[in-house]
Amino acid sequence: MAGIVGYGVYIPIYRIRVEDIAKVWNEDAEAIKHGLGIREKTVPGRDEDAATIAVEASRRAVVHSGLSPDKIQAVYVGSESHPYAVKPTATIVKEAIGAGTAVMTSDLEFACKAGTAGMQMVMGLVDSRMIEYGLAAGSDTSQGRPGDALEYTASAGGAAFIIGKEKKEVIADILKTVSYTTDTPDFWRREGAGFPSHGGRFTGEPAYFKHIQNATKLLFETTGFKPTDFKYAVFHQPNGKFPTNVAKMLGFSEKQIEPGLLTPIIGNTYSGASMLGLAATLDVANAGDKILVTSFGSGAGSDSFAIQVTDRIDDKRKRSVKVQDLINAHKKYVDYSTYLKNRGSIRKR
Amino acid sequence: MLMEKPSAGLWRKIKARYNLVGNSCKTCGKAYFPPRIVCRKCGRESKMENKKFSGNGEVYSFTKIRVPPDTFKDEAPYIVGVVKLDEGPMVEGHILENGTEIKIGTKVRSAFRRMYVDGEEGLIYYHYKFEPV
Amino acid sequence: MRDVAIIGVGLSKFGERWDSGIKELMAEAGLMALEDANISSNEIEMIFGGTMASGRFMGQEHVAALMSDQLGLNNIPAVRIENACASGGSALRLGYMAVSSGIHDIVVVGGVEKMTDVTASEATTALGGAGDQEWELFQGITFPGLYAMMAKRHMHEYGTTEEMLASVAVKNHANAMKNKFAQFHKNLTIEEVMKSKVVSDPLKLLDCSPISDGAAAIVLAPLDRARKFNDTPIKILASTQASDTLRLAERDSLSGIKATTIAADKAYRQAKVTPKDIDIAEVHDCFTIAEIMAMEDLGFYKKGKAGKAILDGETALGSKLSVNTSGGLKGCGHPVGATGVKQAVEVVWQLRGDAGERQVKGANIGLTHNVGGSGATSVVHIYKRAD
Known part of the structure; x- marks a missing residue:
């Protein structure tokens, strides 16, 4: 792959x-x-x-x-x-x-x-x-x-x-990716509108938590992996709380999500959020480490990835900006x- | 109003404005950025070929513009400078303030930013700028 | 090649001329010049009109024909010259060439700019067109910005100080006090200049020439016919010009203007004089740093020495070399297209002994220096009394 x-x-x-x-x-x-x-x-x-x-x-x-x-x-x-x-x-x-x-x-x-x-x-x-x-x-x-x-x-x-x-x-094989998608109006911005609108607490359980959990579980089912197979995990991070909670619900420890949890110090970079989290995790990962990434987009859907770092990572590290x-x-x-x-x-x- | 709004004018030089693609003269070897049609030394004997510049250089002179033209009226103050590129040519550009004090001799590299936004509905012009290393 | 003389000069009041448009300004200066030459409109054979950006300031192009029209010169050939802030000096040079070559006998050279009908930022944008629009103005690099970068290099290379820059403005404002045509009649102190609002460091507001309205006109004739019109014709000893890259960054040096050095060398050779022979000079002080560089590039001082000399008063009114007796662009005003012609008008008055309160005693040889853009054009003229 x-x-x-x-x-x-x-x-x-x-x-x-x-x-x-x-x-x-x-x-x-x-x-x-x-x-x-x-x-x-x-x-x-x-x-x-x-x-x-x-x-x-x-x-x-x-x-x-x-x-x-x-x-x-x-x-x-x-x-x-x-x-x-x-x-x-x-x-x-x-x-x-x-x-x-x-x-x-x-x-x-x-x-x-x-x-x-x-x-x-x-x-x-x-x-x-x-x-x-x-x-x-x-x-x-x-x-x-x-x-x-x-x-x-x-x-x-x-x-x-x-x-x-x-x-x-x-530098890292993507072993598997799956998505979980529904039509859920938790957050939106109409054409021409300057700011998005959202459903308040509706963005939580039926949106963020449901999609991330279902996508991640689907990834587990299709690969046979379980949380302990992963050295690290990255979840979409609209704030500092949601990713910590969803990690716990799925059986991941705080240590696993720590390198990729950036929102507390940089905020929610939206389309950049899961990817920056993955990048920060790759910055510290070593050959053989498995990383789980599950993004979330309102509207709503989640993409889940199982990634494994290869031994090429160290050769390219000197060229990366951390x-x-x-x-x-x-x-x-x-x-x-x-x-x-x-x-x-x-x-x- | 008075500023040209050169949608084609930007596009025409997009490789230079985005990526510092200039040229050099095969006849004498002199490098140019922005690209020239004719080498200043060789005139009609010049043979120009494209050359991409690294964007690395040092500040040769600079100033902070506090009274801008119309097109930059909400952007002032901003620092502009003449940068001596490592490959030789001197080029004008914005110098971003990123915490390093800007002086003559400060090492810079190129960055990619908006240069000018034509109101609410017009084009957005992207451009190289320089930032202290 | 014939010797050419100036037989008549005219000037409008410089300043914020709310009462006058481009036509009124041209007529004010033009009629004065014709009267000064004591010449009939019918005798004028051609008009050269210098203006930089009348289209952007006023929406008015085709300015030379308009000058001819407004002065009642009727159907003579009329050509507009645009060479940025050196439009006036360039027009004078073309008038000189027309008479010297023998193609025409009596020629009018006019210069005009009406700048105050637009906002300051619109004017900044219009003037920015004198640089490389595609790379300088597009990136928001203004003229004060370009000269500021030259000043910063000059300070870096030669230790020139902001006080030296300020002393140029102080001197020129002092001279302007004695010129009724000048935009400013206000003495400045070094401290006032240094404390004025920063426009583009190290240049402050009072280091910059103002935005001005004004016009100037000159009547040229072959020297051998000149006395018919005027008792004290002023002979043009040299008329030279050079150019350089539009982009400041592409020049060999930022601490001087090469085009000036080239034009000046040629002018001294043509006039068979040296810088030491010059008694009065009107130099292009669009910014205070520009006068310092001009004094060096014109050969009056070694590179890096002019700033201190000006601060020490060596070029003040009545010294061995009086510079910008009119008040210069800084004190008298800088209607860009008019400036190059106005400089010649001032030198003519000085050489004739007509400069009133600011008359330099025994002024015999004068020089004008007119720059376009950040130095892409430089025009030098040298003049002498013909008697």
Whole structure:
């Protein structure tokens, strides 16, 4: 089966603290931090969007893979914040990584799981031998309506994975992937609307928990794996609490999800979230380690992956930019009014 | 209003603006970014071929623009500079502030960002920028 | 090649001319020049009109024919010259060539810019077109930005200080106090300049020439016919010009303007004079750093030495070399298309002894220096009394 031959990540340097948002809305910051399990979130710079984030992550993925960019024959970019409603982000990414023109390209949208859907699509192309290598990116500068609970978590970031079959290039085999999909209106954004709407607590049990659990169980059934077979696990992370709870429900320990749990310190990067979690886990994983990844996209569906690290991982490691290094790099905190200005939320007429 | 809104103008130079693809003269070997149609040294004897630049270089001069043209009125202040690329050419560009103090001689690499957004409905122009290493 | 002389000059009041559009400004300067030359409109054979961005400032192109029209010069040939901020100087050079070559005898050279009907940021954008639109303006790099980067290099390479920059503005404002045509009649102190709002570091608001309305005009004639019109014709000893890359980044140096060095070398050779022979100079001080670089590139000072010399008052009014007696672009104003012609008008007044309060005693040889863009064009003229 197809595997990962390289990955790249990007998060902006800007941050806003829970306190700075809570103050504006007269909320109790400590209660929110505890309730959502989040301290601060990333914020895009004024000159950043889902396309620039996808490009920066994808360029790093190309460098990490060691491939010449003209080897990449498919580019899919998943996001719920594509800069254009009509005009693809993926063409921008394709051009900016220096890929050729005989490239299958499209944008994807499936709330927070558009990126992992892209990974599955590229796997299909690779496994059917339609292409040799393809790239799937998940990237978002997600929106939270001012005053809404989502405002504390909706953040910016992205990751890109290059997928291929060539044994000597694969750093992690994707042993199996399955999906679990229903039509569940837990969270949505209508065409032209500036902010998403959601069903409050309806986004929990019948949406996030049900889909992640069912997809993961389906993966277990089809592979025979059980939680203890995996060194690590990554679950979609809309906040700090949900992934911890779902891990427990499925029989995973806190230690297994620890390297990939990023939301408490960077927020929910939506299409980037599961993929950044996987990247952070691969940053620390060793040959032979198995990693479970289950994403979740509202609307609703989950993609579950069983991944096993190969001994090629160490050879390529020196070329990778680590998620933790980005998180710990220079940060620039913005206040709430700057945040609003940068998001274009200040009315000028 | 006065600024050209060059959708074709951006597209025409997209390899240069996204990926720092310039050129060099086969006759004398001099490298150029942005690409030139004719080599400054060789004139009509020049033979230009594409050359991709690494994007690595150092700050030769810089300033913070506080009174911008119309197209950048919500973006000021921003730092622009002349960067000497490792391969030789000097090129103008934005320099991102990422915590490293920007001085003459500061090492930079290229990044990919929005340069200019044409209002609510127009195009978004993406471009190289530089950031301190 | 015939010797060419200036037989008449005219200038509009520079400044924020809310009362006047482009036509009124041209007429104000043009009629004054014709009167000064004591010449009939019928005798003018051709007009060269310098303007940079009338289309962007006023929506008005075809400005030379409009000048001819408004001055009542009727059906003579009229050509507009656009060479950014060196449009005026370039127009003068073409007028000189037309007369020197013998194609025409009496030629009018005009320069005009009406800049204040648009907002400051629109003007910044329009002026940005003098650089490489595709790479400089597109990336939001303004003219103050380009000159700021030159200033930063000059400071880095030669230890030039912000105080030295400020001293240029102080000197030129002092000169402008004595010029009734000048935009500003306000003395500045170094401290005021240094404390003014930063536009593009190290340049502050008072390091920058203003946005101005104004026009200037000159009447040229063959020297051998000049005395028929005027008792003190001013002979043009040299008229030279050079160009360089539009993009600042592509130049050999950022701490000087090569086109100026080339044009100046040629001008001194053509005029058979040296920098030491120059008594007065109007140089292109669109920003304070530009005057410092000009003083070096024109050969008055070694590279890196002009800043201190200006700070020490070596180029103040009445010194051995008086620079920008009109107030320069900084003090007198900078209606871009008019500037190159205005510089010649000032030198003519000085050489004739008509400069009033700001007259430099014994001024015999004068020089003008007009730059386009960040140095892609440079025009130099040298003048002398013909008697």
